[in-house]
Amino acid sequence: MSSFTLRPWQRAAFDRFRAGDAADFLAVATPGAGKTTFALTCARATLAEWAAGGHRRHLIVVAPTSHLKVQWSLAAHRMGLQLDPDWAPGQGLARDVHGLVTTFQQVAMGPAAARLRGFAADGMVILDEVHHAGDERAWGDGIQQAFELAAKRLSLSGTPFRSDSARIPFVRYDVTAEGDLAHADYTYGYDDALRDGGVVRPVYFPRVDGQMEWSTPSGDVLRASFADELARDQVSARLRTALSLDGDWLPTVLTQAHDRLKQIRREQPDAGGLVIATDQDHAQGIARLLRDRLRTTADVVVSDDPTASRRIAEFADNDRPWLVAVRMVSEGVDIPRLRVGVYSTTTATELFFRQAVGRFVRWQAGRPSQKAYVYVPDDPRLRAHAFAIAEARRHVLRPPGEAAEHTGDQLDRQVPEEDALVEQLSLFSVVSSTATGVTFHAVTEDGVQHIDASHVDSTLVEHPGGFGTDRLDATRFDAEPDVPEPSFADDASLTIDLPDVPTEAGVVPWGSMSVAEQKDDLRTRNADIAKRLVDITGWNHARVQGEMNRLAGVTKVSTATIEQLDRRLRHGESWLRRLKRG
Numbered sequence: 001m002s003s004f005t006l007r008p009w010q011r012a013a014f015d016r017f018r019a020g021d022a023a024d025f026l027a028v029a030t031p032g033a034g035k036t037t038f039a040l041t042c043a044r045a046t047l048a049e050w051a052a053g054g055h056r057r058h059l060i061v062v063a064p065t066s067h068l069k070v071q072w073s074l075a076a077h078r079m080g081l082q083l084d085p086d087w088a089p090g091q092g093l094a095r096d097v098h099g100l101v102t103t104f105q106q107v108a109m110g111p112a113a114a115r116l117r118g119f120a121a122d123g124m125v126i127l128d129e130v131h132h133a134g135d136e137r138a139w140g141d142g143i144q145q146a147f148e149l150a151a152k153r154l155s156l157s158g159t160p161f162r163s164d165s166a167r168i169p170f171v172r173y174d175v176t177a178e179g180d181l182a183h184a185d186y187t188y189g190y191d192d193a194l195r196d197g198g199v200v201r202p203v204y205f206p207r208v209d210g211q212m213e214w215s216t217p218s219g220d221v222l223r224a225s226f227a228d229e230l231a232r233d234q235v236s237a238r239l240r241t242a243l244s245l246d247g248d249w250l251p252t253v254l255t256q257a258h259d260r261l262k263q264i265r266r267e268q269p270d271a272g273g274l275v276i277a278t279d280q281d282h283a284q285g286i287a288r289l290l291r292d293r294l295r296t297t298a299d300v301v302v303s304d305d306p307t308a309s310r311r312i313a314e315f316a317d318n319d320r321p322w323l324v325a326v327r328m329v330s331e332g333v334d335i336p337r338l339r340v341g342v343y344s345t346t347t348a349t350e351l352f353f354r355q356a357v358g359r360f361v362r363w364q365a366g367r368p369s370q371k372a373y374v375y376v377p378d379d380p381r382l383r384a385h386a387f388a389i390a391e392a393r394r395h396v397l398r399p400p401g402e403a404a405e406h407t408g409d410q411l412d413r414q415v416p417e418e419d420a421l422v423e424q425l426s427l428f429s430v431v432s433s434t435a436t437g438v439t440f441h442a443v444t445e446d447g448v449q450h451i452d453a454s455h456v457d458s459t460l461v462e463h464p465g466g467f468g469t470d471r472l473d474a475t476r477f478d479a480e481p482d483v484p485e486p487s488f489a490d491d492a493s494l495t496i497d498l499p500d501v502p503t504e505a506g507v508v509p510w511g512s513m514s515v516a517e518q519k520d521d522l523r524t525r526n527a528d529i530a531k532r533l534v535d536i537t538g539w540n541h542a543r544v545q546g547e548m549n550r551l552a553g554v555t556k557v558s559t560a561t562i563e564q565l566d567r568r569l570r571h572g573e574s575w576l577r578r579l580k581r582g
Helices: 008-019 035-052 066-078 110-120 130-134 137-147 190-196 232-243 249-265 280-294 308-317 350-360 380-397 408-414 420-425 515-537 541-552 562-581
Strands: 002-005 024-029 059-063 099-103 124-127 152-157 173-176 179-182 186-188 207-215 221-224 272-277 298-301 322-325 338-344 372-377 429-444 447-452 495-498
Touching: 008 024, 008 035, 008 186, 008 190, 024 035, 035 066, 035 124, 035 152, 035 495, 059 066, 059 110, 066 099, 066 308, 066 515, 099 110, 110 137, 124 137, 130 137, 130 152, 207 232, 207 249, 207 380, 221 232, 232 249, 232 372, 232 429, 249 272, 249 280, 249 338, 249 372, 249 429, 272 280, 272 350, 280 298, 280 322, 298 308, 308 322, 338 350, 350 372, 350 380, 372 380, 515 541, 515 562, 541 562
Parallel strands: 024 152, 024 186, 059 099, 059 124, 124 152, 207 372, 272 322, 272 338, 298 322, 338 372
Antiparallel strands: 002 495, 173 179, 207 221, 207 429, 429 447
16 A cells, blocks of 8 residues: 555546546646646556456556656656556567556557557556647547557646547547537646646746848748738748748847846756757757857757657756757656746647647746746747736736736737648748847736837846746846745645555565666666677577577566566576586
């Protein structure tokens, strides 16, 4: 039996999940709220109930990226559940794990879906950031085929999402005037998390305007600021011009963001910054800008780098100042020390924007001030998304009765969402881009005023990067009240006692390392012994590996338990000693 203490929303959502009889449950909770802990608590309670009834069933977690497979496996270990993050379609499951972690992309593969269908039958499935099942039709089809026989399916998302042409399996939709909206069985928003305290940080959005100049495919040269109304394709061209490495807008914004980060690092020396780039070339160029212009180092992480997951994990634990990434940290990745961001990608959808901002809201206990700052182009689409988040924050951190701002919906209607195809095919060349100052919006008795930094009191100007989307009388973001520490830490009703869950090999003792980590270490050591045996015997690798399996009674290394791998290692070491003596 083990005790787990939950946050109030996690306990409420857990109770609702356990009380329901339906196979499907969708929880929508703001990034940083603790969806993983909630889901694994539900999983442990469910598996324990089945085990008490004499049924050992599998748990399968589907994550958006390979990096998150490892993260889920480690989180499960802390909850007393062992999941294999290295599972492949050709493998079975070892007897000393409760299940596995895979990705949406892997599930879409024909052999994987068929194999997972058997593992998931009558078991439990957690679909992390389930909206990804709608990214490609094959992903949704794979999810449907693999998991339709599961007894329980718990879907998670950090952002409310709407349907497109491909509906997401196991999600119920409500018909609204704005389209079909996924029906959540439990919702925990950003404003709820701020109100609870000790869950998420307040995020502020300095918005930077500019003068951008570019030539169109027809040879015309256009010049516009973010305040100018443009045709849809030119809206995207304007944003690309601002973010180009060939202009001055991006270097200026990076300088402001770096000044802000240096200011924060005086109080929090390990505070980090994240630049979200458009593509790999863009990311490398931004890293060069940071190095050559600002004399600061930056780690670069791109999706096709096989070491990407390791590099992200290392950045999370070190004190290096900047990380530049392309989508790799858009969701799920936990780097609590991130305090400053630069949104430098042409992806302007609300879903991606919210997921990106979610990287900056992770709470760190014991820090008196935790405000985060995300610098964004003053593009109307991004402005709308930022306003929606800022409005939720304002309702919590400001007294009631203040004037409301323009809503995100109003701005979205002014400028349609980005069309990726138009963006890719729109041939143009950058002429120039210049940042004209940071604009913030002030809420006064007369409504919303948009104020250029050049017209603001010098107390604003002397704090680089200190302008933002807030009231005129709050001359610096630091004037905002801090989010309080949680007040529910000693609430006994939030503690849950759950029985241990046996695997087919019995109850696995908890250790400092997860089963997956221990196996990775043992497989490495087994491989080293096998290599040395190849060198001494002259046999090929297949023959040596086969003999080691025979000596230890192991069928396949991929599905071996810790005990079997340890026995295999000891037999290999004994064989090696005999050869050296002979």
